[in-house]
Amino acid sequence: MPLIELKDITKAYTLGESRRVDVLRGVSIDVEKGEFIAIMGPSGSGKSTLLNIIGCLDRPSSGIYLFEGVLVSEKSDEELASIRNGKIGFVFQSFNLIHKFSAMKNVELPLVYAGVRESQRRETAARLLEKVGLSGRAGHKPPELSGGEQQRVAIARALANNPAIILADEPTGNLDSKSGAEVMDIFLSLHRQGATVVMVTHEPRLAEMAGRIIHIRDGEVA
Amino acid sequence: MDALEVFNSAKDSLVSNRLRSTLTVLGIIIGVAAVILLVSLGEGARAYIKRQLGDLGSNILIIVPGKTAKEGGMHMGTSTVRKLRMSDAALIEKRARYVEHAVPIIIGTSWIKRGNKSRDTYVVGVTGPYFEVRNLKMAAGRAISDADVAAARRVCVLGRTVKRAIIGPYGPLGDSVTIGNARFRPIGEMAPKGVALGFDIDDVVFIPVTSAVELFDTDWLFNITVKVTSEDKVPIVKREIRKLLMKRHAGKEDFTILSQDEMISVMSRILRIMTAVLSGIAAISLVVGGIGIMNIMLVSVSERTREIGIRKAVGATNRDILVQFLAESVALSLAGGLAGVAVGVAIGLGFSYFTSALPVKIAWWSVGLAFFFSAAVGVFFGVYPAAKAAAFDPIIALRHE
Ligand SMILES: Nc1ncnc2c1ncn2[C@@H]1O[C@H](COP(=O)(O)OP(=O)(O)OP(=O)(O)O)[C@@H](O)[C@H]1O
Ligand SMILES: [Mg+2]
Numbered sequence: 001m002p003l004i005e006l007k008d009i010t011k012a013y014t015l016g017e018s019r020r021v022d023v024l025r026g027v028s029i030d031v032e033k034g035e036f037i038a039i040m041g042p043s044g045s046g047k048s049t050l051l052n053i054i055g056c057l058d059r060p061s062s063g064i065y066l067f068e069g070v071l072v073s074e075k076s077d078e079e080l081a082s083i084r085n086g087k088i089g090f091v092f093q094s095f096n097l098i099h100k101f102s103a104m105k106n107v108e109l110p111l112v113y114a115g116v117r118e119s120q121r122r123e124t125a126a127r128l129l130e131k132v133g134l135s136g137r138a139g140h141k142p143p144e145l146s147g148g149e150q151q152r153v154a155i156a157r158a159l160a161n162n163p164a165i166i167l168a169d170e171p172t173g174n175l176d177s178k179s180g181a182e183v184m185d186i187f188l189s190l191h192r193q194g195a196t197v198v199m200v201t202h203e204p205r206l207a208e209m210a211g212r213i214i215h216i217r218d219g220e221v222a
Numbered sequence: 223m224d225a226l227e228v229f230n231s232a233k234d235s236l237v238s239n240r241l242r243s244t245l246t247v248l249g250i251i252i253g254v255a256a257v258i259l260l261v262s263l264g265e266g267a268r269a270y271i272k273r274q275l276g277d278l279g280s281n282i283l284i285i286v287p288g289k290t291a292k293e294g295g296m297h298m299g300t301s302t303v304r305k306l307r308m309s310d311a312a313l314i315e316k317r318a319r320y321v322e323h324a325v326p327i328i329i330g331t332s333w334i335k336r337g338n339k340s341r342d343t344y345v346v347g348v349t350g351p352y353f354e355v356r357n358l359k360m361a362a363g364r365a366i367s368d369a370d371v372a373a374a375r376r377v378c379v380l381g382r383t384v385k386r387a388i389i390g391p392y393g394p395l396g397d398s399v400t401i402g403n404a405r406f407r408p409i410g411e412m413a414p415k416g417v418a419l420g421f422d423i424d425d426v427v428f429i430p431v432t433s434a435v436e437l438f439d440t441d442w443l444f445n446i447t448v449k450v451t452s453e454d455k456v457p458i459v460k461r462e463i464r465k466l467l468m469k470r471h472a473g474k475e476d477f478t479i480l481s482q483d484e485m486i487s488v489m490s491r492i493l494r495i496m497t498a499v500l501s502g503i504a505a506i507s508l509v510v511g512g513i514g515i516m517n518i519m520l521v522s523v524s525e526r527t528r529e530i531g532i533r534k535a536v537g538a539t540n541r542d543i544l545v546q547f548l549a550e551s552v553a554l555s556l557a558g559g560l561a562g563v564a565v566g567v568a569i570g571l572g573f574s575y576f577t578s579a580l581p582v583k584i585a586w587w588s589v590g591l592a593f594f595f596s597a598a599v600g601v602f603f604g605v606y607p608a609a610k611a612a613a614f615d616p617i618i619a620l621r622h623e
Contacts, residue, residue: 052617055535057534057535057616057617057620058616058617077539077540078539078540078541081534081537081538081539081540081542082537082539084534084535084536084537085536085537085538086537090535090536092620096528096531096532096535096620097532098529098532098533100234100238109532109533109536110536110537112227113533113536113537113538113539113542114537115224118226118227157536160536161537
């Protein structure tokens with residue numbers, strides 16, 4: 001059984017009276033456990049939309065989405081929140097860290113919603129920050145960190161609840177090539193340790209390091 | 223998310239915006255403090271009136287002319303009702319059982335002068351027993367006697383305020399003052415009774431009731447003050463006086479008999495209503511404060527849209543977000559409530575410590591009530607912003623700048 005099965009997923013937005021935008025037009029993809037997939041495609045082709053649907057941040061307009069064999073489309077908002085919390089680690093292009101919190105507290109956040117005790121949270125967050133090479137930065141707030149460091153904090157946060165899959169939407173898009181390479185190294189090493197990773201990227205050089213590349217064009221798998 | 227985490231997060235958020243939080247809860251602080259103060263003032267006034275009226279003698283019945291509604295403590299003599307006369311008082315004293323004294327009272331206002339000093343004051347015509355009945359003590363000289371009344375002597379007893387105004391605090395009483403157009407001999411000075419709720423009890427001159435009849439050219443009484451021998455006889459005396467007077471007044475009940483207790487309870491009720499109305503008005507400030515909280519919470523929700531998106535992306539449920547923002551608004555209003563309680567109680571205690579003009583008695587139930595209401599305000603006005611935050615679409619929230 002694949003970790004993720006998408007069958008004929010569509011996503012349409014209605015703008016105003018009758019104008020309809022079909023962002024995804026029948027996407028079918030399987031993701032096996034332990035895969036490292038790169039998604040590529042022109043701007044506006046629907047990559048982020050697809051990733052958001054996989055990440056349970058968004059719902060498809062139609063189609064079937066099975067996560068670990070379970071139908072996601074039937075789930076309530078609360079159940080989706082619980083999947084996001086426990087099964088999915090999201091990494092965004094613009095980091096999406098909470099600026100008033102320290103790196104430590106940012107990494108702890110998914111653990112807070114998982115109901116983990118504070119002492120336990122501290123321990124886990126410290127271990128994850130060490131894993132991404134930021135032990136010395138635990139007390140820093142995001143604005144005091146470089147872009148690469150912020151993205152590594154975000155990766156640590158994504159790993160907090162030991163998710164079944166890591167979804168990364170252009171994680172290196174806002175980084176210089178050196179920090180980008182560092183971030184990519186982390187994903188590769190996570191993959192080597194068995195993690196499933198789906199990463200959207202515009203850089204063919206990075207995409208080639210993945211096990212499989214899926215091209216999206218005009219809302220369809222090309 | 224556990225309760226401790228919710229509490230800490232609310233606290234951090236409010237503390238990091240200290241000035242804004244303070245300004246926001248000002249309305250709550252003022253509202254809570256005002257409610258506590260007003261209720262305490264009302265309670266203080268009630269206790270004060272009870273004490274003051276208690277001081278003015280016990281087991282007293284007051285008969286006023288005119289039939290009044292039982293609730294109203296006031297009596298307005300109109301020309302159609304038959305007035306009470308001196309003879310009514312005499313009859314009561316002679317014929318009613320268990321009556322120690324029945325004092326006819328005539329009250330008017332008049333100028334009282336000595337030399338070039340004068341004062342417009344209350345002139346009260348009484349008989350000798352009045353001072354004993356009303357528990358009034360002399361500071362100097364003597365009170366009005368039965369002989370003074372019998373002979374309609376032009377003698378007077380001065381309240382302290384009047385004495386100070388026309389003679390001065392230390393001067394001797396002398397042998398003549400002018401009241402209206404007549405000359406009176408001051409024979410005594412009252413021991414001070416003080417100011418009761420703005421009314422100066424010492425701003426008064428007593429003269430024999432018979433002299434008052436001449437001075438004001440009337441024998442219509444303001445009231446008849448009856449001293450009953452003991453408390454348990456009050457109802458009997460009341461019945462008996464009613465029978466006596468009705469017989470005399472051709473079967474018509476054109477008078478009202480009030481007991482001291484009834485008067486206390488009437489005034490107490492009026493004060494309680496006034497207190498409720500005033501503190502209700504003060505409570506409007508709580509609502510205004512609540513609107514302030516709602517406003518600032520809406521601002522906060524929109525400022526933190528992205529934070530909400532992030533929290534949802536990492537697994538916060540709608541309920542988690544709702545609880546988080548609700549906790550903030552409740553924490554705000556509770557902090558305001560606490561500060562309001564502190565301010566209200568401090569001012570109340572300060573009043574009762576530094577001045578006796580305003581009787582203040584901290585009503586602790588009002589403290590609890592105000593505090594409870596401020597919490598309710600936080601919930602009530604926090605629900606809408608919190609629900610708005612909880613309903614954010616995570617993707618749109620994450621895109622928010
Ligand atoms: N809420 C929305 N309402 C209407 N149209 C939307 C909405 N969200 C996305 N779209 C449209 O969907 C299309 C796909 O957007 P998406 O963000 O998935 O593209 P993308 O492939 O990630 O592009 P990029 O490489 O620039 O990130 C775009 O044309 C966008 O305008
Ligand atoms: Mg995109």
